Amino acid sequence: MRAIAAFERTHFGPGSTARALTTWSKFVHGTIRAINGPAPDSSSCPCCEDDGPDEHRTILRLALHALPAQAARELMLLVRPLDELYLSRSYPRPDNADLRAELTVE
Secondary structure (H helix, E strand, O other), X not given: OHHHHHHHHHOOOOOHHHHHHHHXXXXXXXXXXHHHOOOXXXXXXXXXXXXXXXXXXXXXXXXXXXXXXXXXXXHHHHHXXXXXXXXXXXXXXXHHHHHHHHOOOO
C-alpha cells in the first residue's frame, strides 16, 4: 500500500489505482454487449478524460511498471485475471487492438 500511495502522489492522485482496478473489473465483468460494443475509449462523459475503461487500464499498466517488484507482483495478481477475462470475452477488432496489446496476458 505504501508503494501504491507513493506512486499515486506523483502520478494520478490518491485512490487512482483502486479506482482504476474497480473500473476495469466492472467493465470486464459487464455484459458482452458492453465489452464488444463501441470502443472503450468512448467515454460516457466527454469532459472526463479518465472515464473509459481503457484509460483506467492504462493507469494500471503504468503502476505495474513503476511500482517496486513486490508491490507490482501483488497488483499483478489482481490485474491478470481481469485481463484474462477480458481477452476471453472480447473479439479482436481494430478498435480494441491497442487495449488488447496493453494487457498482461496474450
